[in-house]
Amino acid sequence: MAQQPRYAQTPTTGGAPAALAPSASSSAATTSTKIGDRAFDKIEKTSAEFFAITYGALVRQMFIDHNERADIVNTQLDQMGERIGVRLIEEYAARSGAPPCRSPAQAADSVAKIGLKMFNPQRPSQWLQPPRSSGPVSSSTGAAIGDAANGSNGGAVYSISFDENPLNVFVELPDALRQTLWYSNVLCGVIRGGLQQVGFVTLVWYVRDVLRGDDVNEIRIQFQGKERETFKVDMQK
Secondary structure (H helix, E strand, O other): OOOOOOOOOOOOOOOOOOOOOOOOOOOOOOOOHHHHHHHHHOOOEEEHHHHHHHHHHHHHHHHOOOOOOOHHHHHHHHHHHHHHHHHHHHHHHHHHHHOOOOOOHHHHHHHHHHHHHHHHOOOOEEEEEOOOOOOOOOOEEEEOOOOOOEEEOOOEEEEEEOOOOHHHHHHEOHHHHHOOOOOHHHHHHHHHHHHOOEEEEEEEEEEEEEEHHHOEEEEEEEEEEEOOOOOOOOOOO
16 A cells, blocks of 8 residues: 655644745845735735645545545545635736736746746746756756747647745655655646636646656646637736
């Protein structure tokens, strides 16, 4: 029987639980970053510890319900994230005030600097230009948005890396799962579901995860086409 993910005990302190709040930073570098910061300030915060433990309990139960099949759990997390992303796009539009995305480059920029910033206190460290192969990407190959590589079907590919993931707090994967389970695969579904609502057809998948022993977390987004938007951003607000 495969081992399930293990969770450390929540540390007890004399103060309130740590809130999902960003660390202090210098001035925002881009307009998108500033929009993301303002949007994050507007939303209601929750306990980081409670958030992580609740998600961990969900993954554990999925693992039990699906006979410890990591591949099925990966799919279920992705599908759950897609449903969340479809709903979060409304929150994104209401809170961010960001303009509509007209190109994959704009969409990728908004995902990293606004969307993920609103719901994840850790700002992505940088965008990377992935190689044509699907192998590991060096963090030294930073590239500007819009300089993404092309995928096998010609779609623009962007990659986002981040050092810390609030979903990973208190989690340790046993060796039996480190090569099969993408613990935070829900994030891929959230990104795909949100982009789908504004007309972008994408493939989104994890490439690296610190829980698997990698030095950084990395999610890759491949844009495959454009469809009619299900949700339109109202710029009259």
